[in-house]
Amino acid sequence: MSEKPLNLVHLSTLVAVAILxxxxxxxxxxxxxxxxxxxxxxxxxxxxxxxxxxxxxxFVGLYFFMRTAVRHEPIR
Structure with missing residues (x-):
């Protein structure tokens, strides 16, 4: 099973959003x-x-926010 490569644009967006x-x-x-x-x-x-x-x-609020963000901006 080959996985899709990482989408670096989505990954960098999610990291920036998580920090902000x-x-x-x-x-x-x-x-x-x-x-x-x-x-x-x-x-x-x-x-x-x-x-x-x-x-x-x-932190709990951040967890739920990031969970939703990853759902809308998939990394793979």
Whole structure:
């Protein structure tokens, strides 16, 4: 079974989109956790937990976004 060669244009587009959207999504999520911790004047440890939970939510969002992007821009 021979596989199709990699489509480098689609691959470079997906890498660029992952970097751009990933940075925006994860940074915004992290900042939201930081802002909520400061707004409610939470303990720094609790604020860090908020940041981590929100950042993980950003990574989950990035995963689902990239899954859809790969479906529409196949690499092979």
């Amino acid at each position: 959207v990933g940075t925006e999504l994860v940074a915004t999520s992290w900042a939201a956790g930081w802002a909520l911790g400061g707004l409610f004047q939470l303990d720094p440890a609790v604020s860090r937990i908020f940041e981590i939970v929100f950042a993980l939510a950003g």
